[in-house]
Amino acid sequence: MSEAAEARASGSRWRVAANRRWIIMALLLALTCYAPFQLVPFRVFQFTMVLIYAVALLGLNLLVGHTGQISLGHGAYFAVGAYTAAILLHSWHVPYPATLPAAAVAAFALGLAFGVPAVRLRGLYLALVTLAIAIFLVPLLKRFESVTGGSMGLTLAKPVPPAWTGLAEDQWLYFLTLAVAVVAFLVTRSVLRSRVGRALHAIRDNEAAAEVMGVRLSFYKTLSFAWSAMLAGIAGCLYTWVIGYVSPDSFVVTLSITLLAGLVVGGLGSYWGPLLGGLFVMFVPSISQSVNDAAPGVVFGLLIIAVMYVAPTGLAGLAGRAAYSIKKTLRKE
Amino acid sequence: MRVSVIGCTAMLLAAVAACGGRGGTEPGATASGPCQGQQTTGITDKTIKLGGIYPLSGPASAYGDIPKGIKAYFDYINAEKNGIGGRKVEFVVRDDGYQPPKAVEEARRLVEQEQVFALFQTLGTPSTTATWDYTNQRKVPQIFVATGASKWGTDTKHPWTIGWQPNYISEARVYAQYLKKEKPTAKVAVLYQNDDFGKDLFGGFKRAIEGSGITVVGEQSYEVTDPSIDPQMRNLAGSKADVFLNITTPKFGSQALAADAKNTAWNPLHIINNVSSSITVLKPVGFENVQGVVSSTYYKDPRDATWNDDAEMKLYKAKMAQYAPGTDPNVPFFTFGWAVADSFNKTMSAAKCPTREGLRDSMRSLSNVQINMLLPGVTMTTAADDGFPIESMQLMKFKGEGWELFGNVIDTRKEFGPLTG
Numbered sequence: 180m181s182e183a184a185e186a187r188a189s190g191s192r193w194r195v196a197a198n199r200r201w202i203i204m205a206l207l208l209a210l211t212c213y214a215p216f217q218l219v220p221f222r223v224f225q226f227t228m229v230l231i232y233a234v235a236l237l238g239l240n241l242l243v244g245h246t247g248q249i250s251l252g253h254g255a256y257f258a259v260g261a262y263t264a265a266i267l268l269h270s271w272h273v274p275y276p277a278t279l280p281a282a283a284v285a286a287f288a289l290g291l292a293f294g295v296p297a298v299r300l301r302g303l304y305l306a307l308v309t310l311a312i313a314i315f316l317v318p319l320l321k322r323f324e325s326v327t328g329g330s331m332g333l334t335l336a337k338p339v340p341p342a343w344t345g346l347a348e349d350q351w352l353y354f355l356t357l358a359v360a361v362v363a364f365l366v367t368r369s370v371l372r373s374r375v376g377r378a379l380h381a382i383r384d385n386e387a388a389a390e391v392m393g394v395r396l397s398f399y400k401t402l403s404f405a406w407s408a409m410l411a412g413i414a415g416c417l418y419t420w421v422i423g424y425v426s427p428d429s430f431v432v433t434l435s436i437t438l439l440a441g442l443v444v445g446g447l448g449s450y451w452g453p454l455l456g457g458l459f460v461m462f463v464p465s466i467s468q469s470v471n472d473a474a475p476g477v478v479f480g481l482l483i484i485a486v487m488y489v490a491p492t493g494l495a496g497l498a499g500r501a502a503y504s505i506k507k508t509l510r511k512e
Numbered sequence: 513m514r515v516s517v518i519g520c521t522a523m524l525l526a527a528v529a530a531c532g533g534r535g536g537t538e539p540g541a542t543a544s545g546p547c548q549g550q551q552t553t554g555i556t557d558k559t560i561k562l563g564g565i566y567p568l569s570g571p572a573s574a575y576g577d578i579p580k581g582i583k584a585y586f587d588y589i590n591a592e593k594n595g596i597g598g599r600k601v602e603f604v605v606r607d608d609g610y611q612p613p614k615a616v617e618e619a620r621r622l623v624e625q626e627q628v629f630a631l632f633q634t635l636g637t638p639s640t641t642a643t644w645d646y647t648n649q650r651k652v653p654q655i656f657v658a659t660g661a662s663k664w665g666t667d668t669k670h671p672w673t674i675g676w677q678p679n680y681i682s683e684a685r686v687y688a689q690y691l692k693k694e695k696p697t698a699k700v701a702v703l704y705q706n707d708d709f710g711k712d713l714f715g716g717f718k719r720a721i722e723g724s725g726i727t728v729v730g731e732q733s734y735e736v737t738d739p740s741i742d743p744q745m746r747n748l749a750g751s752k753a754d755v756f757l758n759i760t761t762p763k764f765g766s767q768a769l770a771a772d773a774k775n776t777a778w779n780p781l782h783i784i785n786n787v788s789s790s791i792t793v794l795k796p797v798g799f800e801n802v803q804g805v806v807s808s809t810y811y812k813d814p815r816d817a818t819w820n821d822d823a824e825m826k827l828y829k830a831k832m833a834q835y836a837p838g839t840d841p842n843v844p845f846f847t848f849g850w851a852v853a854d855s856f857n858k859t860m861s862a863a864k865c866p867t868r869e870g871l872r873d874s875m876r877s878l879s880n881v882q883i884n885m886l887l888p889g890v891t892m893t894t895a896a897d898d899g900f901p902i903e904s905m906q907l908m909k910f911k912g913e914g915w916e917l918f919g920n921v922i923d924t925r926k927e928f929g930p931l932t933g
Contacts, residue, residue: 221624225617318737321706330707332612334641422613424642429612433570464614465621468568468607476569 211357220349224421225461227353230360231417233457236442237360237367238410243439244448245371246403247383249302252293252309254434255316256286256408258425260415265333265425266326275338279359279416286412287405294404298397313435320427332426335419352421359417363410368450370406379403383448444486446495455494459486540627547865551651554629555866560599562632562856563622565615565639566658568607574845575635578658579605581849582633584836589857591835596860604628608639615639616646623652630655630871632856637661637708644673653871655859656852656901660787662712662931665899674875674899676852678786678810678924680709681716681931682903685924686808687783688720690907691755701730701753701780703744703768705760713759713785720928729753734764745771749778756780758788765793773801781806786905790844791815791914799913807915808905808922810890811851814842816914824884851885855892855901858883875901889921898930 215223239253263285264278273281293312297305321330340351370376378399381389390396419425437460445456467478490497540553554561568576586601595601604626606618615634622628623646630653634640637659647654648670656676657664660683664675691698702717704710710733718728730751732744741764748756758768765788772782782805784793789807812819819825828850832841839846858881863874878901881892892901904923908915924931 219624221617221620224620228613228617318735321735329711332638332641334645418613422616422642423645424612424616424638426612426638426641428610428638464607464609465617 208361212354215350215353220347223349223353227349227356227421229454229457229461230353230356231414231421231457232438232441232460233453234356234360234363234417235411235414235438236445236453236456236460237363238407238414239438239442240448240453241367241371241379241410242403242407243442244446244452245376245383246379246400248297248400248403249306250309250404250407251306251432251435251439252312253407253411253438254430254432254436255312256290256411257415257418257434257438258316258320258430259289259408260286260412261419261425261430262320262327262415263412264416264419265335268335268419269328269333270326275420278419279413282412282416282419283409286415287409289412290405290408291401293408294401297404298400310432310435313432317427317431320430328426330427332424332429335423335425337423338420355420356417359413363413367410375399375402440483444483444493446493449493449495449499451495451498452493455498459494543865543867547867547870550865550867550869552867554627555599558599559602560596560860561602561604561626561628562630563604563606563619563626563628564632565606565608565618565622565634565643567610567635567639568605570609570611572610572636575658576607577839577843577845578633578635578849578852579603580836580839581832581846582853583849584832584839584846585850585853585857587835588831596857597866599866603632608634610636610639612638612642616642619643619646623647623650628652630868632656633658633852635659640664640673644670648672651868653868653875655871655875656855658848658852660712661708662716662900665931667899671876672872674894674901676855676901677848678902678905679900679931680713680785681719682900682924683786683808683905684713684716685720685928686905686907686922687757687806688717688724688726689922689924689927690783690806690919691721691726692724695726695755695781697725698755698781699727699729699751699753700755700757701732701748701751702728702757703732703734703741703748703760703764705764706733706735709761709787710759714757717757734760736761738764741767742771745775749775752778754780756782758782758784760785760788762788762790762793764788766796769794769797769802769805773797783807786810789908789915794910799910802910805910806907807910808907809887809915809917810902810905811847811886813844813915814847818917828885847885851883854885855881855883858892887917887921893925898925900931903931 214226235253235257239250242248242250260282263282267273267278267281268275297308300308320327337348338352338355340346340348344351378389378394381392381394382396382399386396441456441460442452444459446452463482464479467482470478486494540551543550543552564579564582566576566579567573583603586603589595590600604622606622608615608618619631622631631647632655634643634654635658640657640659644654651672654673657673659675660677660680662679662681664673665679702714704714730748730753732747734741734744745768756772758765760768765784769784784805784807786808789809794802812822812825814825828847829841832839832846859875859878860871863870876894876896878892878894883892887906890902890904894901903925904921906917906921907919908917
């Protein structure tokens with residue numbers, strides 16, 4: 180075979196692979212759109228929550244998986260988004276679609292504010308500072324009772340599906356969340372494929388080398404923090420729409436830790452990690468409760484350990500490895 | 513290629529979870545005959561299925577003992593009393609970890625997937641607040657929620673939700689009533705937890721003493737996250753009050769009792785709220801330091817020797833040993849569970865129709881229903897405009913190594929009129 184022919188062949192093989200990828204994406208999207216009409220509202224609600232966690236994890240993945248920083252305080256940004264939406268809905272009676280950009284901006288600003296000092300910190304020190312955010316937010320929310328509703332929280336009306344859609348409330352919320360999640364996914368993906376993404380990866384892999392190559396560390400790290408916080412804030416806003424109730428007790432430190440655990444289990448730095456992590460965060464606690472009624476926490480912990488032992492690169496990594504070995508076996512035959 | 517394979521896996525996961533049709537949108541089963549058209553989901557001639565949501569994990573997991581008491585009671589009546597009116601009770605417990613979003617998920621699971629007849633207890637004000645819109649939209653009874661917030665009774669938009677234990681405002685009224693009689697010119701110092709519980713109780717107290725000679729001369733609040741309440745106690749001691757109202761949760765209750773005992777220059781009458789009146793709170797302070805402390809209660813304390821010969825208490829201890837072996841029946845949460853399960857039994861038995869509507873109407877028309885585990889004289893009464901089953905309590909004073917009841921049961925309805933928002 181001549182070199183040109185070989186190049187053509189590999190090119191077409193690449194095209195086939197790309198096509199297949201698009202077909203699979205389309206199938207996946209079709210399935211996610213079809214599912215809410217087949218499932219009971221309770222399941223639809225669960226998948227809505229999976230998507231919400233996935234959006235938050237998308238942000239966390241940007242920071243932890245792609246930039247190599249750590250955050251134990253993402254629950255706080257999530258809470259800021261949720262409370263921004265809740266306060267706007269409750270005190271200002273803003274139409275609910277308008278709360279989404281507001282929550283995004285608020286979380287972005289907060290992420291930026293914390294990103295600046297965080298640039299000077301590394302590793303454990305950074306982890307501690309971000310943990311502090313998550314810890315002090317809860318008492319703070321309880322203090323300003325006239326605005327935040329104190330420890331009683333705020334109860335809100337859920338978005339009503341427009342009549343022309345003919346959808347039930349849970350389906351409407353699902354599609355709203357799905358739309359936001361898809362947009363967030365595509366935007367993050369294109370960001371990561373751009374200059375910015377390469378800069379972030381360079382920082383993760385070797386800060387010194389990245390700096391030598393002309394990557395402005397402080398700029399990109401701060402940006403990564405802010406973007407990551409913004410996605411968490413967007414997830415928080417969706418959460419407020421779906422649950423219709425916010426209280427400080429919903430956003431304790433455990434939320435931040437659970438998010439991080441979900442991401443690590445799902446797969447750090449992979450595209451599908453956030454979605455798998457969302458599924459894990461949502462379903463594994465209830466599965467572990469059905470395994471043992473008395474101590475769901477213990478079973479949950481053991482499952483995390485088991486997953487990390489079997490799949491050190493997360494579920495996404497495990498799937499990738501499985502696919503690779505299947506392909507290899509197929510090729511041998 | 514790698515990405516798409518992972519995508520396949522995600523899709524597969526989604527597809528696996530997606531099995532099952534959309535059954536929930538169809539209207540549930542309904543009754544015929546005199547109760548025609550009423551919902552009979554979760555109830556048959558032989559069974560009744562209930563769902564409860566409690567924090568079995570997380571910081572509030574101590575409350576996870578309540579469903580054990582309930583289960584022991586239901587196991588007992590299923591095995592020995594042929595259930596509730598011939599219907600065997602199935603009680604499904606789910607864990608929300610005291611997290612409102614989890615409570616919403618579990619409420620939906622119980623109603624839509626487990627197809628329970630009613631939610632019998634959700635625990636905690638946040639979890640109940642997060643779920644009651646849903647249960648009322650779906651017209652599912654959410655009966656005897658385990659929280660003392662007053663809004664379950666004062667609210668008029670949620671007829672399917674009702675509390676059980678005396679609400680915090682009623683409890684405050686009991687103390688106010690006691691002071692009006694014993695110390696009509698009392699100067700009161702108050703320490704309260706800065707949340708709905710503390711504010712409900714303190715607010716109720718302030719309203720109850722309006723127009724009397726009793727005054728609040730000092731008030732201090734604390735956060736659940738505070739490490740210590742010593743600064744607050746020093747400030748209160750400076751107020752020269754002769755009554756100290758201790759509105760705290762157990763950990764802080766102990767601290768306040770200890771601080772009061774340590775300060776020999778300030779010796780007010782110490783009133784501690786029911787939430788912190790457990791022996792486990794008083795013991796670390798030393799029994800000699802808490803003599804004469806006043807509190808109030810409404811159900812029988814398994815550790816109180818007064819009830820050693822009480823028929824219900826003997827039954828309770830015997831059945832706990834039989835149906836929940838290995839547990840200590842002296843834990844008040846088990847007793848609480850037993851009492852509330854008995855209350856459900858009586859309420860369900862009194863329902864005219866074995867339907868969700870029947871239970872709703874029954875729980876809102878209780879008339880002096882006697883529950884043997886409650887103190888003699890404490891009964892359950894509700895009406896269309898009265899959503900508080902228990903509004904009577906009895907005072908108790910700490911003497912020797914335990915509480916001693918004194919005075920009559922105080923019916924706050926009679927003394928203060930109905931409680932409204």
